Amino acid sequence: MHADMTSAAATPDTRTAAVRRVRPQDAARMRALRLEMLADAPLAFLETVADAAARPHDDYAARIAAVSAGDRTAQFVADPGTRSSGTPAAPSPRTSPG
Numbered sequence: 001m002h003a004d005m006t007s008a009a010a011t012p013d014t015r016t017a018a019v020r021r022v023r024p025q026d027a028a029r030m031r032a033l034r035l036e037m038l039a040d041a042p043l044a045f046l047e048t049v050a051d052a053a054a055r056p057h058d059d060y061a062a063r064i065a066a067v068s069a070g071d072r073t074a075q076f077v078a079d080p081g082t083r084s085s086g087t088p089a090a091p092s093p094r095t096s097p098g
Helices: 024-040 049-054 057-067
Strands: 018-021 073-079 089-091
Touching: 024 049, 024 057, 024 073, 057 073
Parallel strands: none
Antiparallel strands: 018 073, 073 089
């Protein structure tokens, strides 16, 4: 028996989003997205939405500035041009000396 590959799940989505590295000017959008993610899935994070909301904007701005450049840590955002929809972050893999 073969699966029907013409189901609605197999239909291409016409929405698009550019995945790009965050920029310093994204700090307010990234803060809003972080708060939304914490509210939506509180058990997925080590921080509470209340703690994150209490942090000053300057903390978010410094974090976004740090991950927007360089090669040690990077953060990316799925940006459809209006509302950001996702934000993975990861440290750069370290290579062993020698």
